Amino acid sequence: MKPKVIVIVGPTASGKTSLSIELAKQTNGEIISSDSMQIYKDMNIGSAKPTIEEMQGIKHYLIDEVLPTERFSVAEYKKRAEKAIEEILKKGKTPIIVGGTGLYVNSLIYGIEYEDINLDEKYREKLMKKAETQSGLEELYREAQKIDELAAQKISPNDKKRIIRILEIYHSTGKTKTMQELESRKNEVKYDYKIYCINMPRDILYERINKRVDIMIEQGLIEEVKSLLKKYPSFPTAMQAIGYKEIVQYLNGSWGRLEAIDKIKQESRRYAKRQITWFKRIENIKWIDGLDKMQNNINIILEELH
RNA sequence: GGGUAGGUGGUCGAGUGGUUAAUGGCACCAGACUGUAAAUCUGGCCGUGAGAGCGUACGUUGGUUCGAAUCCAACCCUACCCA
Numbered sequence: 001m002k003p004k005v006i007v008i009v010g011p012t013a014s015g016k017t018s019l020s021i022e023l024a025k026q027t028n029g030e031i032i033s034s035d036s037m038q039i040y041k042d043m044n045i046g047s048a049k050p051t052i053e054e055m056q057g058i059k060h061y062l063i064d065e066v067l068p069t070e071r072f073s074v075a076e077y078k079k080r081a082e083k084a085i086e087e088i089l090k091k092g093k094t095p096i097i098v099g100g101t102g103l104y105v106n107s108l109i110y111g112i113e114y115e116d117i118n119l120d121e122k123y124r125e126k127l128m129k130k131a132e133t134q135s136g137l138e139e140l141y142r143e144a145q146k147i148d149e150l151a152a153q154k155i156s157p158n159d160k161k162r163i164i165r166i167l168e169i170y171h172s173t174g175k176t177k178t179m180q181e182l183e184s185r186k187n188e189v190k191y192d193y194k195i196y197c198i199n200m201p202r203d204i205l206y207e208r209i210n211k212r213v214d215i216m217i218e219q220g221l222i223e224e225v226k227s228l229l230k231k232y233p234s235f236p237t238a239m240q241a242i243g244y245k246e247i248v249q250y251l252n253g254s255w256g257r258l259e260a261i262d263k264i265k266q267e268s269r270r271y272a273k274r275q276i277t278w279f280k281r282i283e284n285i286k287w288i289d290g291l292d293k294m295q296n297n298i299n300i301i302l303e304e305l306h
Numbered sequence: 307g308g309g310u311a312g313g314u315g316g317u318c319g320a321g322u323g324g325u326u327a328a329u330g331g332c333a334c335c336a337g338a339c340u341g342u343a344a345a346u347c348u349g350g351c352c353g354u355g356a357g358a359g360c361g362u363a364c365g366u367u368g369g370u371u372c373g374a375a376u377c378c379a380a381c382c383c384u385a386c387c388c389a
Contacts, residue, residue, distance in 0.1 A: 012344080037344060047344085073341040103343050112340055119341075154338085159347045162339085169341090181340060242344045266333080271344055277337065 002192040003089050004305060007097040009034075009105055009279055010198030011272035013208040014290045017050045019198065020098040023298050024058040027094045027305065032061040032084045034099030034108070037241045039065045039072060042228055045221045046243035048212070061088075068228060068238035075114035078107040085191065094305070097193075102278035109282070111189035115180075117172050127164045143167060148176035194304055197279045198297075200290040206269050213243070213265045222247055242267045 006029070010016050020031055033039065037047040041064045044051075049063060061084040066072050081097070081104070088095040097108065106112065130136040137160065144166040145152040155162045166177045173180065199205075225247040239245055243264050250260035279285060286304075288297045 035344090036342090071342075074343080075341045077341090101343065103340075103345095107340070110340085114341060117341080124342095156338090156347055159339095161342075161346045165341080177340085184340065237342045237345080240342070240345055244344090267344075270333095273335085274337095274339095275344090278339075280337095281339090 002190065005085060005095045005097060005108075005191040005193050006301060006305070007034075007105060007109065007193050007195040008198065009098075009100060009102070009195065009275075009282075009285075010290065011205060011275040012048070012100055012268055013212050013272070014198040014200065014205065015294075016098050016100065016198060017048070017054065019294055019297060020096055021050070021054065021056055021058050022294060023301060024094075024096055025056065026298060026302065027096070028092075029094035029096045030059040030061065030088045030091075031096050031098050032081055032088075033063045034077070034081065034097050034101050034104040035063075036072070036077075036101040036104060037238070038063050038099070039077075040068045040238045040241075041066065042231065043068060043224070043238060043241065043244065045216050045219050045224045046241060046247075048216075067232070068235050069232050071119070071236045073119075074103055074107050077104045078112065078114060081108055082190075095191075100275050102275060105195075106282075108191075109189070109193045109195060110185065111187055112184045113187055114184065115173070120168070120172055123171055124164065124168060127167060128160075131160045131164060137163070140164070140167065148178050151177040194301070195282060195285045196288050196297075196301060197282075197285050198290040199276065199287055202273075204291065205272060209268045209272060210265045213261060213268060216243060216264075217261060222250070226251065242271055 006023070006027075008016050008020050008023070023029060024031055035047065037043060038049045039062055040047070043049070050060065062077070062080055065080065085095045097105065099105065107114075127140060131140055138157065140163050141152065141157045144163050147170045148166050151166050152163075157163075169175060169177045169180055175183075221243060225244055228244070229248070229251070239248065246255070246260045246263045246267070249255040249263075250257055255263070286300070288300060
């Protein structure tokens with residue numbers, strides 16, 4: 001029998017953190033984050049990272065793992081997360097995956113294998129530059145079609161990142177994306193994932209998001225961004241984070257303070273919507289009501305654990 | 307009180323007699339998603355209908371015209387300037 005692993009997902013501000021910590025306490029569990037931004041050091045307030053007090057002594061993995069100057073990836077995430085799962089299981093404890101990054105969650109629950117390849121940054125830059133013009137992008141798309149007709153068909157001719165990816169994979173492995181994806185799903189999934197998504201009516205969720213952004217500002221998000229900018233020279237991916245990029249706009253004078261704050265709220269709401277769309281597609285996912293009493297939800301999860 | 311500019315769909319903003327339910331952007335809704343993913347991309351978006359269509363819409367009322375968001379008149383409102 002495969003070991004059970006609990007997975008808690010849900011849109012931002014749905015209450016994943018508090019539920020998961022309480023759950024960990026009741027199941028002798030430890031938490032593995034599946035959040036693409038909480039993994040970065042020094043990005044605390046804006047990524048809604050749990051504080052030491054909030055953690056209540058529950059061990060958390062994959063939080064504060066990498067510097068904002070580093071480039072992170074799903075492949076790297078998958079590797080580290082599985083290592084953490086093993087470590088927790090070895091202790092006889094329950095692994096609990098918690099986070100809102102659907103891509104990262106999928107890498108685990110579908111057991112996707114990523115081969116070891118290095119990113120050719122120069123090549124990517126070259127492609128990115130070319131993709132800046134409409135004609136350049138069209139040309140890249142045509143190249144992608146030649147290499148991997150099927151993969152190109154599935155994406156839009158405007159989808160820069162995915163067009164580049166098709167070319168990149170071929171460039172560094174000689175394989176097509178389609179081929180690589182087929183190989184990535186060969187192995188059987190090693191764990192028995194029990195997946196739950198916290199949800200609630202959209203309007204209530206949006207209110208919670210708005211309120212949380214205000215709290216982040218009160219807690220000093222602006223200061224946090226300032227010191228980040230001072231401390232690190234570059235941010236290959238970390239500055240994509242909602243709440244950070246907007247404050248940067250404010251600090252460099254492009255936006256007013258209120259404008260930036262409203263933008264953070266709006267982007268967060270839109271993000272939550274995309275997250276929900278993602279989670280709807282996960283088969284075997286169980287939806288739990290974020291407005292219900294926490295203990296009721298925990299009981300639902302506990303029941304399935306035995 | 308006088309002058310000027312203007313009032314367009316949830317919002318911003320094009321459109322100045324017919325091919326206009328009305329370009330765009332944004333919001334919103336729905337969707338996609340395998341190495342940057344809090345990223346990137348796609349579709350829908352007045353109502354009704356499966357659809358052709360029908361109904362209702364460009365401040366209000368009335369007029370000109372075969373035909374008006376577009377022209378005219380009066381009125382209401384907004385912004386700025388003068389008093």
